[in-house]
Amino acid sequence: MKRAMYRSRAPLRISFCGGGTDVSPYPEERGGIVLSATINKYAYASLSPRADSRITITSLDYDIVAKYEHSERVKFDGNLDLVKAVIKRLGGSSGLDLFVHSDAPPGSGLGSSSTLVVALIGAFREWLSKPLTDYEIAELAYQIERIDLKIAGGRQDQYAATFGGFNFIEFSKGYTVVNPLRIKPSTLNELEYRLLLCYTGETRLSAGILKRQIDSYVSRKKEVVAALDGLKADTIRMKTALLLGKLDLLGELLHETWLKKKKLDREITSTKIDKLYSVARKNGAIGGKILGAGGGGYLLTLCKFDKKHIVAEKLENAGGQIVEFGFEFRGLDTWTA
Numbered sequence: 001m002k003r004a005m006y007r008s009r010a011p012l013r014i015s016f017c018g019g020g021t022d023v024s025p026y027p028e029e030r031g032g033i034v035l036s037a038t039i040n041k042y043a044y045a046s047l048s049p050r051a052d053s054r055i056t057i058t059s060l061d062y063d064i065v066a067k068y069e070h071s072e073r074v075k076f077d078g079n080l081d082l083v084k085a086v087i088k089r090l091g092g093s094s095g096l097d098l099f100v101h102s103d104a105p106p107g108s109g110l111g112s113s114s115t116l117v118v119a120l121i122g123a124f125r126e127w128l129s130k131p132l133t134d135y136e137i138a139e140l141a142y143q144i145e146r147i148d149l150k151i152a153g154g155r156q157d158q159y160a161a162t163f164g165g166f167n168f169i170e171f172s173k174g175y176t177v178v179n180p181l182r183i184k185p186s187t188l189n190e191l192e193y194r195l196l197l198c199y200t201g202e203t204r205l206s207a208g209i210l211k212r213q214i215d216s217y218v219s220r221k222k223e224v225v226a227a228l229d230g231l232k233a234d235t236i237r238m239k240t241a242l243l244l245g246k247l248d249l250l251g252e253l254l255h256e257t258w259l260k261k262k263k264l265d266r267e268i269t270s271t272k273i274d275k276l277y278s279v280a281r282k283n284g285a286i287g288g289k290i291l292g293a294g295g296g297g298y299l300l301t302l303c304k305f306d307k308k309h310i311v312a313e314k315l316e317n318a319g320g321q322i323v324e325f326g327f328e329f330r331g332l333d334t335w336t337a
Contacts, residue, residue, distance in 0.1 A: 005337040006047045008122030011038035011328040012103065012110040013160040014197070014291055014300055016242075016250075017257050018169075018235035020264055021228055022154035023210055024146075026217055027171035030228075033235045034156040035242070037166045040328045041103035043116040046337075047123040050095030057083050060101035076149065082117055085144045090124040098123075107203030109292025111157030117141040118161040118332055126334040135176070137332065138162040152210040153293075164331025168239050187245040192327055194247060194303050196285070196311055198320040200273055202296030209265045209293045216264075227263040234260070251286025251302035258289040268294030276320050283307060283314045298323070 013036050021032030055068040057080050068074050071091050074084045083100060100120065104110045118141045125132050132140070141158035145151045159169055159178055166188075168179040216224040234257045241249040258277070262269050273290055276299055280288055284307020291298045299320065303311050312322045 003048050003050075004127075006123050006126040006334070007045070007337055008119045008126060008332065008334040009042040009044045010115045010119040010122065010161040010332045011164055011330070012041040012043065012112055012115050013038045013157065014110065014298075015156065015160075016235075016254065017238045018231055019154065019156065019292070020213060020261070021232050021235075022156045022169075022171050023152075023214060024154075025214075026228055027155070028173040031232070032154075032171035033232055034154075034169045034171075035167075035235050035239050036156060036160045036169070038160055038164045038328045038331065039110075039325045041110065041325060042328075043102040043112055043119045043161070044100065045116070045119040045123040046099040047127050048097040049127065050097060053093060053095045055087065055091070055095060056097045057087075058097070058099045059083075060099060061105065081149055082113060082145070083120060085148045086117060086120040086124065089140070089144055089148070090121065090128070090130075104298075105203055107292075107297060108199075109290060109294075109297030111160060111292065113151075114141060114145060114153070114157030115161040117144055118158055122332045122334040126336060134162045134331065135178075138176070152214065154210075162332050165329045166242075166327075168235075181239070181243065183242060184245055187242070187247070188327060190245075190305075191242075191247060191250075191302075194305055194308060196280075196301045196303055196308055196315075197323045197325050198276065198280075198299045198301070198312075198315045199323055200276060200290075200296055200299055200320060202270070202272065209267050209295055212267075213264050223263050227260045230260045231257055247302065248286060251288075253287065254289055254300075254302055255281075255287030258287065261289060261294065265294070270295065272319065273299065276315060276318055277301075279314050279318045280311050283311045285311050 015036040018034035053070045057066045102112045104112045106113045138158040166181040170177045238253045280301045284304045285301040288301030
């Protein structure tokens with residue numbers, strides 16, 4: 001008898017501005033805001049219930065298969081802990097086979113870890129017919145990462161992956177509000193035409209960067225507090241530029257905010273990242289930034305329309321890898337196969 005398969009996918013995201021202001025305790029004390037958009041790169045999860053109590057987790061990206069006799073035997077040990085944490089929250093004592101994979105590796109700056117957790121919750125929701133709202137899914141994903149696993153980080157990725165689209169997200173003490181943006185189709189087409197996504201060839205663990213950022217904020221290091229406050233103000237300016245279709249201004253703001261972001265921690269940039277960004281700027285990029293917490297992953301640049309092909313060529317010559325992408329306006333998707 002063929003077993004049912006419950007599948008889900010959630011989109012990865014690019015963040016234009018505000019990252020860092022979603023990391024506690026800043027949003028609880030001063031209020032955080034982020035401007036982001038999801039793209040057509042995804043994290044996937046497939047769940048097949050078993051008749052016995054055994055659990056099998058297969059990571060197609062890392063070619064890892066982990067097997068357990070019962071959910072109580074599942075222990076956090078640094079291998080597939082995100083998947084295990086979701087099982088502990090939602091799996092109960094039932095046996096199941098899980099398959100997971102992502103279009104981008106952890107540490108890429110596209111929110112892949114949080115997006116995978118969202119996709120996993122979606123598969124469990126489909127299987128168990130749980131009446132979870134989008135806000136409840138995003139908050140549960142946040143709790144699994146930040147509370148259950150104690151991984152340092154913010155809140156934007158879970159909400160972006162769950163809701164999808166272009167969003168202006170506000171973070172305050174006790175609540176998060178996702179504001180979908182109504183952007184002209186012509187502006188979206190032009191933005192997609194002029195954006196360039198370049199993989200630096202380096203990934204990083206964001207937890208160390210974020211922990212130092214948190215410590216610097218808690219100790220009221222003036223430069224870090226000023227940078228976070230500046231990024232928050234720039235996020236509002238960037239949202240306005242986007243809604244008005246002023247993409248050159250958006251590019252200039254990307255450059256300004258990248259300079260501010262680098263002040264949050266010494267490891268946000270590197271010699272290679274600085275080289276790639278300099279090459280992009282010299283050849284027609286108006287502005288750009290490293291996505292995520294920094295230290296590696298993907299470089300996003302906004303180019304002059306007639307220079308994008310030149311920027312792409314120069315970046316590849318400098319050791320980068322150009323990745324094609326488009327915007328994705330749907331959030332978490334689940335279905336039964």
